[in-house]
Amino acid sequence: MKVYSRFMESLRSSRFTVSGEIDPPKDANPAEVVEQVEALREHVVAANVTDNPIGDVIMCTLATCVIMQQHGLEPIYQATCRDRNRIALQSDVIGAAALGIRNVLALTGDHPRMGKSRDAKPVFDLDSVLLTRTLSTLRSGRNLSGEELAHAPEFHIGVGLSPGVEPIEAEIIKLEKKIEAGAEFVQTQCIYDEKVLERLREETSHLDVPILPGIAPLRSLGMAKFMLANVPGISIPDEVMRRLESSRDLKETAIDIAAELVSAAKDYGFPGVHIMPVGMHMHVGEIIERSGVR
Amino acid sequence: MIHTRHKPLEEILQMLSGATKVAVLGCGGCVAFYRTGGAAQVRELAEKLGEHLQVVSLGVSNRQCYLCREEELSGLRDAERIRKIARELEGFDRLEEVEAVLSLACGVGVQNLAGLLELPVYPAQNTLFMGRRRVEGDFDIELCVGCGDCVLGYTGGICPVTRCSKSLMNGPCGGVFNGLCEVSRATGEEIPCAWVEIYRRLKKLGRLEELRRIREPRSHAASGIPRRVKVQEGAG
Numbered sequence: 001m002k003v004y005s006r007f008m009e010s011l012r013s014s015r016f017t018v019s020g021e022i023d024p025p026k027d028a029n030p031a032e033v034v035e036q037v038e039a040l041r042e043h044v045v046a047a048n049v050t051d052n053p054i055g056d057v058i059m060c061t062l063a064t065c066v067i068m069q070q071h072g073l074e075p076i077y078q079a080t081c082r083d084r085n086r087i088a089l090q091s092d093v094i095g096a097a098a099l100g101i102r103n104v105l106a107l108t109g110d111h112p113r114m115g116k117s118r119d120a121k122p123v124f125d126l127d128s129v130l131l132t133r134t135l136s137t138l139r140s141g142r143n144l145s146g147e148e149l150a151h152a153p154e155f156h157i158g159v160g161l162s163p164g165v166e167p168i169e170a171e172i173i174k175l176e177k178k179i180e181a182g183a184e185f186v187q188t189q190c191i192y193d194e195k196v197l198e199r200l201r202e203e204t205s206h207l208d209v210p211i212l213p214g215i216a217p218l219r220s221l222g223m224a225k226f227m228l229a230n231v232p233g234i235s236i237p238d239e240v241m242r243r244l245e246s247s248r249d250l251k252e253t254a255i256d257i258a259a260e261l262v263s264a265a266k267d268y269g270f271p272g273v274h275i276m277p278v279g280m281h282m283h284v285g286e287i288i289e290r291s292g293v294r
Numbered sequence: 295m296i297h298t299r300h301k302p303l304e305e306i307l308q309m310l311s312g313a314t315k316v317a318v319l320g321c322g323g324c325v326a327f328y329r330t331g332g333a334a335q336v337r338e339l340a341e342k343l344g345e346h347l348q349v350v351s352l353g354v355s356n357r358q359c360y361l362c363r364e365e366e367l368s369g370l371r372d373a374e375r376i377r378k379i380a381r382e383l384e385g386f387d388r389l390e391e392v393e394a395v396l397s398l399a400c401g402v403g404v405q406n407l408a409g410l411l412e413l414p415v416y417p418a419q420n421t422l423f424m425g426r427r428r429v430e431g432d433f434d435i436e437l438c439v440g441c442g443d444c445v446l447g448y449t450g451g452i453c454p455v456t457r458c459s460k461s462l463m464n465g466p467c468g469g470v471f472n473g474l475c476e477v478s479r480a481t482g483e484e485i486p487c488a489w490v491e492i493y494r495r496l497k498k499l500g501r502l503e504e505l506r507r508i509r510e511p512r513s514h515a516a517s518g519i520p521r522r523v524k525v526q527e528g529a530g
């Protein structure tokens with residue numbers, strides 16, 4: 001199997017791989033992307049670019065990825081099924097590949113009812129399994145209409161996983177289908193509980209694909225409570241809540257907690273982590289350093 | 295069954311503006327069954343409209359979607375047409391006098407009637423969905439959107455096209471929350487996740503292998519254009 005990206009090269013090596021995440025701005029200011037790129041560049045191999053989470057309009061994934069490349073950070077292009085049918089999705093990722101984007105993450109996407117564009121038409125022509133297979137088909141040199149592509153797009157295909165959802169069996173069956181459809185790496189939703197890491201390890205031990213647990217620093221007790229109420233399947237141990245509650249320096253506590261999870265992920269044998277900095281881009285280096293994984 | 299909901303009176307009056315004599319017509323089908331467009335609702339609406347215009351005739355047809363076909367009327371002059379239609383509309387005798395008809399049927403009934411009459415026919419209701427299956431709290435739920443490519447055979451008899459908010463084909467998305475669909479958090483309603491229901495049902499039936507199979511993308515060629523079917527001779 002060919003390696004097209006630094007990210008995949010790192011996953012195939014014995015190095016502990018850390019991916020990050022860029023939050024595109026809602027306006028047309030490239031400097032906001034550049035600032036995040038500069039904060040992450042030395043610390044992560046590649047970083048995801050979100051596709052209008054919960055349907056709130058932000059700078060498009062493709063433009064953000066290109067800005068990242070211009071500033072030396074490898075992008076992982078997140079494609080969701082929410083706004084684009086199979087025509088637009090194929091067209092977009094072919095364009096992305098032509099611009100040198102070498103990692104694509106296939107996601108279902110949130111329902112538009114979840115955000116500020118609640119009246120928008122939900123598309124979902126494909127789902128994450130079918131988008132994954134579509135990416136594989138394109139890479140093998142055909143499009144969904146069966147036409148041959150003389151120059152097939154070259155990228156690695158990733159998928160998401162929500163480790164805490166019930167029933168977990170249904171989630172794992174879906175992951176198995178994504179792998180059958182061609183998924184080469186997995187990044188998960190945020191995990192705050194080592195027990196969830198442990199369970200994830202057990203549930204996926206039969207799968208031969210690198211899984212990067214998602215880790216996002218908890219900036220405040222308010223954020224922790226918000227996540228508990230809004231992120232499906234999330235669990236935050238009481239002890240973590242207590243540490244946030246009694247913290248004298250929230251930033252330090254957030255970095256500590258995230259660093260401990262990164263090192264736990266390594267201890268459980270995961271090949272890396274996916275850090276979603278949620279505004280703490282400046283501190284990602286610190287999180288990795290304190291975790292001692294390098 | 296078809297579910298409907300009354301339009302606001304202001305909107306109905308707006309549609310009827312210009313007409314002084316109107317007929318109000320209920321339907322004996324789904325809307326009578328659900329008491330949104332049967333005899334009592336016709337009387338109620340006629341009473342309210344009576345304060346603003348003259349309601350000359352009111353009644354409940356058998357089912358507005360059953361009404362006679364265009365070909366049975368062809369060659370008939372308008373007055374005869376109206377009489378023939380009126381005969382099918384039980385208790386609906388003075389159709390010849392009115393300037394407009396207000397129908398409490400679903401969108402199918404309204405369009406069927408409108409296609410048969412020269413008079414303007416207006417909808418008194420918004421047509422919501424096809425559904426049944428009473429669940430807790432006396433809710434009937436939407437069950438089918440008529441997608442033209444039925445997958446119920448692979449999903450334990452639970453329709454993901456209709457009952458998964460994203461019409462997904464290959465299992466639950468990451469948004470499922472305590473067995474509820476993610477949109478429940480936005481709407482405040484408890485909408486079950488169709489894929490959790492499908493998973494549980496298939497597991498119970500010992501047919502989880504259906505869930506393990508990658509299902510093809512649905513063909514929208516079966517539903518994206520105005521559809522028609524050839525009706526068998528002697529039927530319908």
Ligand code: SF4
Nearest residue numbers: 438439441444445453
């Ligand atoms: S799959 Fe669903 S929407 Fe399509 S025909 Fe069957 S029940 Fe109706």
Ligand code: SF4
Nearest residue numbers: 458467475476487488
């Ligand atoms: S939560 Fe369940 S019903 Fe809702 S969109 Fe996801 S899979 Fe569909």
